[in-house]
Amino acid sequence: MTKQANFYKDKVCINVLANSIENAKEIYEAIDGHILVGLLSKNYPTVEAAVEDMKLYSKEINNAVSVGLGAGDPKQWKMVAEISEELQPQHVNQVFTAVGYTRALLRQNETLVNAVVSPCGKVGYVKISTGPLSSKAEDGIVTVETAIEMLKDMGATSVKFFPMNGLSTIEEYKSLAEACAKQDFILEPTGGIDLDNFEEILTIALKAGVKKVVPHVYTSIVDKATGKTKVEDIIKIYEIIKRVVE
Incomplete structure (x- = not known):
């Protein structure tokens, strides 16, 4: 079963x-x-x-499973890593400090493994202290370039910018996008993305020269009555992607 995520137009x-x-x-x-x-x-x-439940999903959607923490909860880092070891999914969400552990358990480089970095209020910098202990300590803030190189050292393939709160941290996001473009790294904007701001957020990344982008669009397209992600909204997002990429 494939571990390579299927990107539109790559x-x-x-x-x-x-x-x-x-x-x-x-x-x-x-x-x-x-x-x-x-x-x-x-x-x-x-x-x-x-693992038992996720394997059922994996069989039906060509292993296009992204193992998540759950609202970015750093306490879930070890469970995520151990699930991923057994499941071998296409994608793993992880805190910054647990990337190396996760990649070692995977024993391969095909699965995309991201790491959470957070806005810090200063353009050109991000907070990397997103682990279970470090998130409670004084903020660990480094340049976006250093954060990406540290992630490469640990075996990550992408950086998850969370929580970006929609467009409220857009200048910091632009800076990170430029660094991802220069350092050939995948960018995953996350937090407060909806049908209204999706196009702008995606366009910023692609215009900066980021080769691969993985926007996370969560509760904004979930039907509150049923809990289902709305198919009609996925279709709208697909049309936006086609328009922006083309």
């Missing part, structure tokens, strides 16, 4: 939630597989239960 793949295998299948098909379906470790009582 540039864009979205990361979204699904509340069932049926929901995962319908949104996967709606965007021709240019998608990673986030399954959150926090929703499972044990690693074994998570």
